[in-house]
Amino acid sequence: MHSAHSAPRCGAKSKRSGARCNAPAVRGKRVCRMHGALAGAPRGDAHGRFKHGLYTCEKLASERAIAELLLVSRRGLQDLDHQPPGESH
Known part of the structure; x- marks a missing residue:
């Protein structure tokens, strides 16, 4: 005791x-x-209440990666738009 x-x-x-x-x-x-x-509930397959894959860790990570790529490409396009005519990278 x-x-x-x-x-x-x-x-x-x-x-x-x-x-x-x-x-x-x-x-x-x-x-x-x-x-x-x-x-709290257990994580992953131990939870057992999967209805769809909308919020899986893998899907959220890929969405973050896609968002980062879009951001980088938009910045690159803005840089191209703001260059004086006749000048190139």
Whole structure:
């Protein structure tokens, strides 16, 4: 029982009094089970609620890469438009 008393304590604070919760924190977390240490869904295939691929990590990464390419190409076109006539790169 001594190990339960010496466990790290929950760091959640009350909105009203400002006092800390002081319940034992879940192992590896900074808060207790009442304040969200066990919250959250698993990532990836373990989640099991895939409806479409609209927000997969791979798709979002490819969209960021495409947006970066578009930005670079737009800047290149602007540079070409602002050159004096007869001058080339």
